[in-house]
Amino acid sequence: MSISNLRLAKKIVCIGRNYVDHAKELGNAVPGKPILFMKASTALISEGEPIVTPPGCTNLHQEVELAVVIGKLAKNIQKSEAMKYVAGYTVALDMTARDFQDEAKKAGCPWFLAKSFDASCPIASFIPADQIPNPHDVELFCKINGVDKQRARTDLMIFDVPSIIEFTTKFVTLEPGDLLLTGTPAGVCKVNPGDEIEFGITDKISAKFNVK
């Protein structure tokens, strides 16, 4: 497979509540260990494809996230070795049906529908690892209809990329091309049909998608 073709990812592993200000803005506790969930690979869309509001959703949110692209088979990887398994990066939106998630939370049920519906993972293009020597030293941004909604540096992550890889690969083998979404900073909000979402890594990469 070609690592740079992000649409070939077999799985998308996501970290929840990895920025203190985002955990707090939704009234959630700051986690003591990484919270993991997954999106199906059918959630992926590329520029030119619309973000489709899932049926019945009345509170669709955007969450801009740094995404790590795994370069080689990773199982039981120590933090000190973890960066050798990173082929590169992209930036993604973890589109979330917040009303579905709130309902699931109340019922003690999984977030699957809230997070993994078709078109819930818009991605920008691939950036090779050598172009981002330190993934904790970039700024993420997200604008809706040209207005800044999210802007934060990745050094605010609670669990850094090596810690996430160490924790995840204790339980789940990561394969070449898999994506690891590292959580969203503060500023998530409701998006509506007709909105344009532009997001990226400042001075490196950006992408634009429309909400349908």
Ligand SMILES: O=C([O-])CC(=O)C(=O)O
């Ligand atoms: O839905 C949430 O708030 C959890 C999550 O994905 C994140 O923090 O990025």
Ligand SMILES: [Mg+2]
């Ligand atoms: Mg997220």
